[in-house]
Amino acid sequence: MFKGILKEQTIQVGIGFVFIVVLLGTFILPEWMSNNFMYGLSRGLAVLGLMILWRTNLVSFGHALYYGFGAYAVAMAQKYLGVTDVFLRIIIAIAAAGLLGFVLGFILRRYREIFFAMLSLAFSMVLYGLLAKAEFLGSTDGMSISPSTMFGFELGRFGLFYFIGFVVILSLIFAHAYLRSSLGHLTTAIMDNEIRVEYLGYSVEKAIHIKYVISACLAGGAGGLMAAALGQVDPDSMVLWSVSGELVFVTIMAGLGNILAPFVGAIFFEFIRTYAYEFAPQAWQMIIGGTLLAIIFFLPGGLWSLFQKINPFKKEKK
Amino acid sequence: MKLTNLKTLGKIAITGLIASILPMSVNAKDTVKVGVVSFLTGPAAGPFGTPAKQGAEIVIDAINSGTMPAPYNTKGFAGATMNPIFSDESGGGTKQVGLFRDFVQKQNVDAMIGYISSGNCMAIGPVADEVKMLTIFSTCGTERLYEEKLRSHVFRTQGNAVGDSLAAAKYIADEYFKGKVSTADKMYTGINQNYAWGQDSYKFFKLGMAQYVPSAVGSSKPQFPKLFSGQYGSEISALSLDKAKIVHTSFWNGDFEAFMLQALVRGFFQKKILVSSVGGSGVDSLDKKFPDGVIMGTRGNVGLIVRNDTTPLNKWFIDSYKKRYGAYPLGPSYQYARAVMLYKIGMDKAAKAAGKFPTQDQVITAMKGVTFESFADTIEMKRGDGHQAVHSIAYGVTKYNKAKGEPGIEKVIKYSASCIYPPAGAISQKWVESGMPGRKCN
Amino acid sequence: MQFLITVLLDGLIYASYLFIVSLGLTITFGVMKILNVAHGGFFAWGAYLASISIIYLGDNEYNSFLYYFAIFLSAIIVGLFFGYIIERFILRKMYNEDIHLIVLATFGLFWILEDLILHVFGVDPLMPYYPAMELGGIELGGIFQGVYSLTLAGLAIIVAFICWYFLKKTKYGKVLQSVIFDREVSVSMGINVTKVYLITFIIGGMLGALGGAYIAPTISVSPGFAIDVVVMSFAVVVIGGMGSVPGALIGSLIVGLVRAFAVHQAPILELFIIYAIMAIVLIIKPEGLFAPPKPRKI
Structure with missing residues (x-):
């Protein structure tokens, strides 16, 4: 399932990919498409976070908790501190989500399988319950996010796009390094046999905790970028359980084969959604649901496996 | 691996290029x-x-x-x-x-x-x-x-929302408080959806009541259920236990109909007076079942109010x-x-x-x-x-029109815009709190 | 006193409703180890089918006994139809997959069922109020309660009893319990697990649909109203213990009563508190308050 993920070249291809996406988005493609690329890259970060967790067979049905927390951190920083600087925004989003992930990680690291999924869901719904009912947190309306600035200057849509590309490249480098480190390797071993890992003298819980915080940071960063790109946050589209479901969906759709897959998958998802919404406003959920089933049944390795299949030079041995 | 990815990238780039040319349709001036x-x-x-x-x-x-x-x-x-x-x-x-x-x-x-x-x-x-x-x-x-x-x-x-809520408060002052009303009947509460519209509507209803009926007291437990929640059993109980007789609501969409149905079964309207600022759509869908005596607005001279x-x-x-x-x-x-x-x-x-x-x-x-x-x-x-x-806003009281066999409304009073909206440039909340200076009511 | 009675009644009514809905979910999980998100789809379809039947019956002034007949029939039809299709053609092919994939597949099915409703029943809200109107209200503890809503509690008790009788007293119930306890051993004992799964899924679906069908006369049945139900019944099932029938009962009582109390005393905490309880239970007793016993495996 994870073959090829740790190849040396992956990261160069990844950086090249992001460069091309950003250049296409800012110079060649019409604006609406570049929006989809921008949202896709942002959401892809959260999916990358989920994918990293998935490598230990932990699937969070509540990752919108960090996604939404990052987004709301940006909103709160703007409302109460007047922060609109894009660097500060992303740092605040990542730090807030990371801190929350660190605290909850102490509890969640003891859980596996469906219990991990359900406890994540419970935590995300706790946040949802607060945000949706509390007037000072914007209740179901959420809050507007004003356009981002950099060192006091208005950043503009293109500037924001470059910035998102920059954050994504940094995250790719980081994720790549992490997965290649012994800590990263360890977690795949945990998936295979936890007890054996313990006997080798490693703390499984600690390794999972670190992974969980990294995953939370990525999701928080995704939320922060998404908030800046969209200009709006609200609990129904940032924190509700169905948002977590969407993130898991994109993870599966993308496939777990490569750290680039989340971004390809997320961009693809934005396009299905845009088109489904435009051509069948009363059946777009059905189209997304149908796509989901089709992928599970006919493309179990996700979209990424398509890219591997069309490679005529290299047949991966199973 | 590398080659595959490059190929892929090429594909993505080409599809992108093709797609980018497609939507460039020019808008004709006709x-x-x-x-x-x-x-x-x-x-x-x-x-x-x-x-x-x-x-x-x-x-x-x-x-x-x-x-x-x-x-x-x-x-x-x-x-x-x-x-x-x-x-x-x-x-x-x-x-x-x-x-x-x-x-x-x-x-x-x-x-x-x-x-x-x-x-x-x-x-x-x-x-x-x-x-x-x-x-x-x-x-x-x-x-x-x-x-x-x-x-x-x-x-x-x-x-x-300011106009809708102030007009509702004024209508209560003009119509409901015309006769003798006991102290208990001067209490009011509300059930509003927990988002901008519901929150603002109730806020200005309260501010308006403070101006028009200074002796009226607002309940300490107005209800703010989530938008589209659909089930109001506990909320209706809470409102029923509340001594307040007047209940303000800015419910709209399916929520209004659901609330009306659930309240109707429980004899709510025998004890309470509902003031609805935007429930017009529910009057038709409930038709004969819709209770008489609900103080109803439609946010202006539209819908039910101007049917005739x-x-x-x-x-x-x-x-x-x-x-x-x-x-x-x-x-x-x-x-x-x-x-x-x-x-x-x-x-x-x-x-x-x-x-x-x-x-x-x-x-x-x-x-x-x-x-x-x-x-x-x-x-x-x-x-x-x-x-x-x-614009002007009218409120009336629902009354089923037996002759025509359709819902109707009576005792309609129309309030002019200068009566219920602050003058240009004023902030609504400050304006109402300072006694609505310069307002002209018909 | 008046306050206490009211909170208790409100909580009880809500709990009964939650119990009927989440019972199906917990049975499905217990037997098949599937967290069925599409349960919300059954709920919505049950509500819609019952609504159009009741509205038809009511508009044509049929005997009011038929309303209840229509409610149960709708639940059975929806459970049979969608339960069969979904289990037979989708889930059956997935039992060897990762558990998370199955959850996600049911999530996709939920989306599909939701949109199908728009195309079959339209977007107008339906209000099948006839049974609720007919039974009217009754004064309890100083305020009126809807009689129809109170019958929910009766239905919940009946459903709970049937369920208990079935599981403890019938042969088929014992077979079911053995499958819940250990699938592999059951297979080796000659139990046809495929059949058990199909029937379980259909019954689970029927219960979900029954919840929707029975609550329909008290609400405005409109598109998208099932989305909150799904996660709420998840909370109930998790609190009580996934796969446990008494757990679903206790879970719904806890959620129902706590929510009623919150609405009366601190409306802002209404949603928060339900999920907070869910999280706390998971932290203290991850298997839920009434977890079914686990086989010891070596």
């Missing part, structure tokens, strides 16, 4: 493309979104063919035919912002019309200004839209609506129609001034501060620097 957004799915679709869309359709078709009565009897919008694209409003503000950007950048629309939920308007407003797209909000009501910040590209043809009004434009609208859709037009039908009418006025006026097909900036200038004839009233775009409408 059509204007307008996005019309209302709830097409979800609990608000039936009672709000669909009637809204239908109201817009009737007026758009009539203007396109030049068959609408005067003063809208010229053909087209600055001569151009409107090509509406209807879209769904559900899914929350964040999603709507994304769709709005798509409309502007992908579909290259000339204007956007619609939006029912106040949450969506608050989300779209700043974005509309950012991408410089002329947007006419038709229905949403939060006053924060213009009081937080003036908007350059955003218009709203519907008065805000014989102004030619109103009569034409009701007749064509009934003919085409087999029902009375509801409040949202009027509101969407009105937003389309303002667009026509702006386009025609700007075209006349410019002597050619107008640019967006010219249309905006033309629309600012205009006064126009709506169906049964006059709309003045006189607040929010000429972007926000004010």
